[in-house]
Amino acid sequence: MTSHDTDPNVDVRTFQPLAGILAWVVPGLGHYVIGQRVRGIRIFAGMALLILGGLFIGGVDAVDSKNDNLWFIAQACGGPLVLGIDVINQKYVKELAAVDQIPWQSFGHVNSVGTLYIALAGLLNVVVILDAIYPARRDERYARRQGDPAS
């Protein structure tokens, strides 16, 4: 890591399982606690855009562990917020009478796109979790590729 952007008191080369767990609980928090604070905030912003965007488009029906169970596997990697959305969907929305469910259900492209937003957020969070568990010396590799000998 370059010296100006990482807390020097944190050894980013070691195995960091706690950072991985925190990265699942709140995307970006894992990087934040290992000293990569700007990176953590950027990750959080991107993941918030994807998850909240998916909810905005598809509503709670964009997360459905019963009808879209394969998608839900990917979505669940996005953290407890996604699991909570599924609980709301299964326990409250699906329990309503069929007519009352209509305003809560998304159909066609709207459902597909909403589901895709949150599934992509989950899959990206897998990469984020792995990166938080094994914080690589990525910045040095990046600097070498750019031909920057100062880093």
Add this chain to the structure above:
Amino acid sequence: MTLAWIPFLQPVPELVSLWYLLCIPLVIGVAMVYKALWIPEGRSWGQQVVMMSVLIVTGLAGLAIVLGVFVQIVIPRL
């Protein structure tokens, strides 16, 4: 139904005809996370995100044009 819409809980109404435009914020979100992981913290992240987003959206639009021409023009002539 539109007046009673609850954002983030119920699906956004009247968006079906514009569904293809929803790829733009999706691409921006993916670029934000990807570049956050790849770009060093001191570097210009926003500029890289914009560049990656424009490249992906341009690629998608190009692919859509190619497939559209293929389906609408080439296949009917076969």
